[in-house]
Every structure is written in structure tokens, then in C-alpha cells.
Amino acid sequence: MIEIKHITKSFDGCKAVEDVSVTIKEGQVFGLIGTNGAGKSTTLRIMTGIMKPDAGEALVDDEPVYRNVGRKERITFIPDEPYFFSSATPVTMAQYYASIYPAFEMTQFYEWLDKFGLEKTRRIATFSKGMKKQLIMLLSICTHTKYLICDETFDGLDPVMRQSVKSMIASQMEERGLTCVIASHNLRELEDICDHVGLLHRGGVLLSKDLQDMKCNIQKVQCVFQTETDALIGMQNLDIVQKEKRGSLYTLTIRGKKAEIIAHFSQVGTVFFEVLPLSLEEIFISETEVAGYDIRKLIMG
């Protein structure tokens, strides 16, 4: 388990993160969302023991990670701009990784390299940005560490590659219980992979919730009421987060359990109603609006 406890970090008097606390359970994919400058990279660099926080602490399996080789052995960090040695090839980089991480899976690495169509002996400097991202992902996964910390990993990957990488992470989670932390400024990138999401804004945690919990507690309903009076009565006693009307069709985002909402609409005068699946974006909109923020401005631009 990775625990970030009340960390604060300032650069030249400017606070990059302030009193941030998050807990990442084992076997989870934790999405760290935030705009540029929200403090994602700083949080990840503290989490991986690169930086020392000014206050608070970052624990990996109950021990501080900073200057702790034993704990760093359990983490692989993929920075937003990965560094490869000049004139290095995938093979030489793999050898380097193998010298650092004794459990590095060379055979698996070569298999995946073939699968992703990356040449073994080609100089990495000639790779495209996306190819470099793929390569660093492959190298990192093959280290077989317990935790994989990724900073803007999907940035620069085409949709097919993004899906392949996601599948790779999913398979590793299934096979060996990999725990993954993925930081991104784009909510849509994390939609189908995260179990838990933390939203950073201006150096602080705006919210940190389990995606399943969030999905259970908020519903999207489309319905047509028989009369306007039915509509007024039907929307009474509901915790409506968002309401939209097109003709006679209402689209409502309502806080509450699915069963309770279905029961409610069964009893009021509707021509028809159905409960629709909510996107991560919609969930966030509703959640952050509660806190007084407009998520579209924060993340979706």
C-alpha cells in the first residue's frame, strides 16, 4: 500500500502541493487527475522517493520511500519525459534495467517488443515519441515490481496503442497483482482503467474516491412525464445534480442508489424512464460541483 500523508512541497516559495493525502491500495489502478501545474508530477516524484517533501511523508508498504532502497525496489517510475541513454537501443536499455531490477523479465520483454513492432537494435533516439512511450512502458512492466507509477503515460499514444498498454496493465494486475498509479490531465484517458481516482487542484486534493462507489451513488435517468404536474411531483424529493429538458424528454443526474431511483420512478406518472450508464466525466462533474468547482474548467478545458 502506498500512503501519502499530508505532504507539502514548495519550489522557490511557491507551493506545488499542499497537505495532500491519498492512499493507494494494492491491486488498484489509481488515477491522479489534475490540470497542468496541479501538483501531479510532484506528488508522483515524492511517492517514488525522488523528492523529499517539506512536510508530511510518503510511505510504501508502511516505510518511508525517500532514500529507502528496499522500498524503491518495489516501485518503477515512468516519468512524463522518459530518459534513455544516448545511443541506447531497446536491448541495451533492457540490459540496464536488468542490472537494476534483478527480477527483470528479459524473455517477456522481447516478446512484447515483437508484439509492439519495436526493433530491438534500433537506436532509441530515432524512435517517435509514441514509440518511446511504448518502450518505457514495456521496460517498466518487465521489471516485475509491485508498484508502477506512471506520469502522463498515455500522452502521445494513439488509441490502439493506448488500448494495448491498458490491456497489458490489466493482465499484469490479474497475473501478479500489480498496483498502478497513473497521473493524467485527461479524464477520458483513465475512464476505463481506474478503480480509484484522486483529483488534484492547485496543489491540494479536491476529492479522492472509489470509482465504483461514485458510480453507485449517482445515476442518470432519461424520462418523459405524462403531465407537467407529474413532472413536478416526480422530481420532488430527489437529489438532482443536473437537469436537462429537450421537448418532453428530461435527462436527470440524480444522487442516490439505482434501486431506490428505479422504485421512485416506477411510482410517479411517467410515459417511460430508463437509467443510463454515467461516464467518468459526468460523475466528476457532479462530484466537483458539490465542492463548488466546475470540472469542465478544471480538466476538460
Next chain:
Amino acid sequence: MTSGNSLWVRTKENARRRRWLWIGNCFVFFIWMPIRFLAMCSSLQRDYGTNAGDIFTDSARNLLMSNIGFGNVSSLSSYSVMYSSFTTLLLIMLSAVIAAMEGYSYLYDRRKVDRFHSEPVSCRIRFFSIYLNGFKNFALPYLCSVLLSVLIGGYYHLLTGKMIGYFVGITVFAMLFFLAVYHMAILAVVLTGNYIAGVCGILAFLGIEWAIRSLVYRYCLAYYHTFSSYSRDEIMSPVFSVATIFLQGLRKFAVNGEKTVTALLRQMGSSVGGMLLLAVIALALAYLAYRNRPAEAAGHSMAFGFLKPLVKITAMVLAGLTLGWILSDLSGKSIYIVGIGIFMGVLLAHCIVGIILEQRLSAVFHNLWQLGLGIVISGLIFSAFAFDLTRFDDRVPKEADIDTVAIALSAQQNDSSSYYGDFIKVMVKRMYLKDTEAALQFAAADYFHQTGDNELLDYNNQYDVTTVLYRMKNGKEYYRTYYIDMAAQSDMMDRLLENEDYKKAVFRIYDEDYMAGYDRKQCYFEDVFGTKSLREEEIADLIECLKQDYTSYSYTNLRDEVEIGQISFNASDKNYIDQMSDSYAVYPFCKKTLAYLEQKGYYESDRTLLDEVKRVEITYYVDDDYMNVKTENYEDRAEIEEIISSCQLSNFGTWWKEQNDYISDVYVSTYTSDGNIQSFRVLKAKGIPDFVQKDLEYEAGTQKE
């Protein structure tokens, strides 16, 4: 499975990535040492062949010593060490700086810091794996180059046991030098956050002490009247400047001659110790800084923010004082010009260093308090020198604290121009006067002390620039320079010059082993009639006469009598490598010497120059730039006699006389029938004959006094 966090694994892996450095060092050192040596040996062999085997061996040995040992066997003097070792020294320094930069500059790049610092490798192992590779990348090529040069020397039968001992010692010393520079460069890289700041840091670490000491020396020399240039070594003795420590160590070793490992260690112990201590301190600080360096420092100018003002203010003060000193020199110490210089220097450094540190042009408008502080500190330091706030010039040791003194007169130096080496340095090393009160009298008689002037304004008198060395009972030594009006202090001058210890120190003829051990000995007597060579067997007797006569050596005699001639002693070994020369003034008071010289036919007391002069030429320097010159020639006996009677017929010993005794712009040259030409000064008391004044349209005092 081997852990990735192992020094061996990491060093091996690091070495793989730094092969280019190793190859580069091999290339440079192999070419510079064994290949160059081989080429030069081949060239020598071609030049001398087998017919001149000894010459080839000597020359090739010198080449080998120069190649490996930073010097030359036969002329391993301070100068030959300086120049012949410069390139090798530079290569070693460059190698150390590149190794440090190459190894640790990853700290300047955030991406690389992310890469390496997130890895499960301890800080200590990461630091030392890079460190060991840097050292190895220099040490192996260097040692192999030395070894190859030695093997080539062996092939040409050049090696002796002593030479091998010397090579071992000097190679260890060179490695130590590399380490000291390497550690300082690492410290500079670790303390900074980008390449510009890193390079500035390395330059500062290698040269700042020298710069500060040099500046202090210049200011002392410019503003303290009693400061002696012989205190230079005291001020310029390095503590942290590795290159200077290295060169001083080499010089100590080279000058003292014996070239064995034990001699090397004995003579260079302090240099080796100093360098070792410096290397250890720099490495400890570098590791400490590396360990505590924040990752976010990458790309910033300094790794630790609190160092920024310190660095900037130091640079501002140094720049201000340097520009101040330059303008002080140019403006004749005008306080306003120096003030402007200091302000400009501080401002310039504020802008340049500010931009480097903050990495933006607008930095020139930031931290103006630092600019103010820089000006204040520079101004205070300048004032300390200019207004002698530390009362340096007034400081005279208490007589009770002085053990012995040495008093070296510039007049004595000028009078003994053929004396070996640096007269003042040699003098103070030989002189241990118990008459400490004499030194205090000199201090009290100093012109500046007596007049309170800031400049030497009275040019009418002959001033002696006297160097005094106070040797204190606590073992410390202080040099001071005093400006002495000799005529006004004749009693004090007599007291010194009549002192037996003084005479024994100044005149080497009193040494028991004088001229002993030399194969060739020569003696000459020179007067206005020419130079005569004495026979070798006459030298001992002449020295005895001189010793007896010199019991009457006193300032009053030197001032009042006209020097008749000079005796010079020259000696050397068979090959003229070890040489000495020494000269002694012969005055009328040297009766025994003159009698001996006359007896042996080298001197004629009744011979007068007037009888032999055929023509006299008068030269009149109309102005003091010696460009406007008038000359007149006289061959009439009566005129010649009148002209010569107004001259001091000796060119020797004028340093003891009052400059005011002579007419400064007229010189008389005499031409004898045998081609002897002599030039004399005209005595003011006698004056220039009227007919000469008329011919030359002489106007007294056209020159500046």
C-alpha cells in the same frame, strides 16, 4: 541474483556507458607521453647517431624526465618546472574536470534525476560508482602511459634506479593532484544546477583563493607604505589552490636536487599532506552536498538557495576591488576614480552573476540590497587599505618579542650588483642581527612615519628602500619596507654597516668555505683605467687584505670617499654549470688591498686619468625624456683639465651618495688614446665650467626634480 544496489554492479554498468571518456583519455595521454617520447627519441637518434651516445643518452633522459616527471634532469629549476610541466598539468586538470562534469552533470537534467533517483540504488553507491569510474578513466590511461614511456626509456638504456624512484614518487603525486582537482570539480558540480554555473564553480574553486590573495597582495603593495614585496610568499602561500600547491611541491623537489622517493617525500611532505587534506575535505563536502542535494535543483543555477547571495556578494566584492585596483593603478590612486571603479565592478558583477544565478535578464533589477551590500563591503575593504584602518604601517614589534632581525639595504644591493640570486632574499637568509634596536631605529626613521605624507614627495635626498625582516621569538616572521634618508640618519647607518654580523652576512668573503669546492676560480680588479685579471694563487691573499680593510667599512666612509674600483671573484665547476660571482668595492680606506694590488702591478696610485684623456664629450639632456640631447667635444688640455676636475672620477658607489650632490642632466665621457671610454657625473659643488655652459646653452633645472 546479484542486487542492483551493489557498488561493483553499478560501477561496471557505469563504466560501460562512459567508454568514450576512457578512450579519449587513452588517446590524449598515449599521444602526449609515450608516442611523443618515442618520436623525440627517434629524432634524437637520427641527429646524434651512435657516434655521440652520451649526448643522446643525456638528451633522451632529459626528455623522459620532462615527459613523465614534469621537469628536466639538468635544469630542474623553478622555471623549467613551470613551463615543461604546464601541458601535462593542464591535461590532468582537464581530465579531472571532464570526469567530474561527465559523471555528475546528470544532476542538471530533471529527466536524468528522475531516472536515476527513482532507481533502487543507494545514494552512496550511486555517488561512488560514478566517482570510481571517473578516477579509473584517468588513472589507467595515465599509468599505462607512464609505464610505456618508462619501457621505451628502458629500451634506449636511459633508466637509472634514482629515475625510477623519482617516477614512482612523481606519478603518485600527479595522481593526488588529479584527485584534488577532481574532488573540487565534483563539489562545484554538485553545488550547482546547470553547466554555466558548474563551470563558473569549478573555475572559482580552482582559482578563487589565488584571486583573493593576489588582490590582497596588490592592495597591500599599493596602499601600505611599509609593506614589503617580500611578504608576497607569505600572502600568496596557497591553502586551497591545488595547482599552486602542486607546482610548489615540484619546485621544492626540483630545486633541492636529489631525486629519490624518500627525498621526494621528505621535501614535498607538506605539499603532499596539504593536497591530501584538501582532496579529502573536498570529497567529504562533495558527498555531503550530493546526499542532501534536492532533486528539484536540476536546471537551477545553485543546488542550495542559501549559497546564492554568498556567491553573488563574493563575486561582486572581488570584481569591485579588482576594477578599483586597476583604476587606482592608472589614476595614481585617485580616491574618486577608485570609488567609481569599485562601483562599476560591483554593478557589473551584480548584473552578470545575477543573470547567471536567476537565469533571466530582469535579475539585474532584483536583490538590490545585495548590490548595496556589495558596495558597502568593497568600500570597507578598500578603506581598510587606503586609510590604513588596521594601522598596518604603524605596527612595529616590541623589542622584547624580537629574536633577531635582518636589514637589507637597497644601496647595498645596487652596490653589489653581481651578487648571486635575489640579493634581498639571500641577505635576509644569511643575516641574524642581535642588534634588534637597530631595526626599530629604521622603523622610526621611515620617511612616511616621520613626515606623515602619503607619497614620497622629497626627491632631493637619497632614500634607501630598506627591507627589514623581524624574526619573532614565537617563530613568526614579518617583512617591512622603510624609506630611509641615509644622510639624515648617518649615525644609524654607521651603526648598521659597522656591525660585524651585518658584514659577515653581506660579504661572503667572511665565509669559511668561500670559493671552496669550485674547480675554476678567477679574480678581476676594475678601475677607471680598465680591468685586470689576478692570478689564482693571489686570490687568498687579496681576500685576507679585503677582510682586514672591511673592518673600517662604514656608511660615513662610503658617503665621503670616492670608490676607486671593484674586485670581482668568479668561480665555477668544470662544466660551468654551478657558478658564483661576487664583487667588492675598493675605497681609499681599503689601504691594505690597494697596497697589495699596487704591489702586484694591478693598481697605480699615482696614475691619473687626466694624463691619458685625449678628448672629452659633454652630453646635456635638455629634458627628462632624454629625447632632446646636446653634445659638445673638447680636446684642449686646459679645458679637459677643468672639466675633469668638476667630475667624480668613479662610476662606482654612487648609491651611498646624495643624489643632490650631482648635476642630474649633464654627463661627461672621457676618451683615452687606447680606446677606453668612461662616463662620469658632474659634482654639483664643483659646477659646470662656464665655457661648457655657454657652448651648450645650459640652463639649470630644465629637468624635473
